[in-house]
Amino acid sequence: MATWIFYILGAVAVAATAMAVTRRNPVHSVIYLVNSFFALALIFYLLGAPLVAAWEVIIYAGAIMVLFLFIIMMLKLSPGEEADRQGPGPLQWLPVLLLGGALLGCTLLLLQLDPAGSQELPNWYASPRDFGYALFHEYALAVEIVSFQLLFAAVGAFYVGRSASRKERLGEER
Amino acid sequence: MIVPFQHLLILASIIFFLGLMAVLVRRNLIMILIGVEIMLNAAGLVLVGASALWQQLDGQVMVIFLMALTSAEVSISLAMVVYLNRRKKTVDVRAFDELRG
Numbered sequence A: 001m002a003t004w005i006f007y008i009l010g011a012v013a014v015a016a017t018a019m020a021v022t023r024r025n026p027v028h029s030v031i032y033l034v035n036s037f038f039a040l041a042l043i044f045y046l047l048g049a050p051l052v053a054a055w056e057v058i059i060y061a062g063a064i065m066v067l068f069l070f071i072i073m074m075l076k077l078s079p080g081e082e083a084d085r086q087g088p089g090p091l092q093w094l095p096v097l098l099l100g101g102a103l104l105g106c107t108l109l110l111l112q113l114d115p116a117g118s119q120e121l122p123n124w125y126a127s128p129r130d131f132g133y134a135l136f137h138e139y140a141l142a143v144e145i146v147s148f149q150l151l152f153a154a155v156g157a158f159y160v161g162r163s164a165s166r167k168e169r170l171g172e173e174r
Numbered sequence B: 001m002i003v004p005f006q007h008l009l010i011l012a013s014i015i016f017f018l019g020l021m022a023v024l025v026r027r028n029l030i031m032i033l034i035g036v037e038i039m040l041n042a043a044g045l046v047l048v049g050a051s052a053l054w055q056q057l058d059g060q061v062m063v064i065f066l067m068a069l070t071s072a073e074v075s076i077s078l079a080m081v082v083y084l085n086r087r088k089k090t091v092d093v094r095a096f097d098e099l100r101g
Helices: A002-022 A028-045 A050-074 A089-114 A128-138 A140-161 A167-174 B003-025 B030-053 B058-088
Strands: none
Touching: A002 A028, A002 A089, A002 B058, A028 A050, A028 B030, A050 A128, A050 B030, A050 B058, A089 B003, A128 B058, A140 B058, B003 B030, B003 B058, B030 B058
16 A cells, blocks of 8 residues: 555656746746645655654745745746746757756666665654654764754855845945 | 665656756756755655665654755855845846856
């Protein structure tokens, strides 16, 4: 049963991602991508990672994609206005499809060659308790470093996104 | 879960190359960032699958760090998109091809 659910979810994830890549309107892409992330979260749950599945929904689909939506709304990018009005034509798609298809084909061939890849995934479940223990005992230093990284990102985003200083505004008026 | 590890890797590589195609073909800065998101998610899928294969928690911990990295990357790069949009009034990458600040 779980096998069939995995294949259905995989097909949903690939289809939603393909739709997200090809939409002209960025808002539609973001919504399709949220769909794809839900499918991936369910796959994570099937692979025995319930906490990661929850965070995939909360952080990726909830926070990051909503941030994308905020920025798209802030920039007032409607499809007719600017930015990708026609979307990439066949002339742009052809080399990308050729290169990407060749790379994907080589990757799949490599996966076929590897005998270790055919072993089956075992039934396994990581309880949130074990997960929290591993995160805050074995990786405590890494957690601290990641918290610094988030702080630096917040400061950097504030610095880059601050409104123009008085001097620059005077320069624009001139 | 009775799926060979190979099928998980195949799924992850298809999603990864879809993201790569988005980065290569789209001319909208926001769509390029979305392509990067797709690629990072495919990497996370492989990490969780490897975690299940060897029954170790390290892969899942890596995914949490990957999420922290992604949120930091997205916040900075979207701030830069806003900044660039303020300078040139567009998010088309062809407007930013002249190596001038």
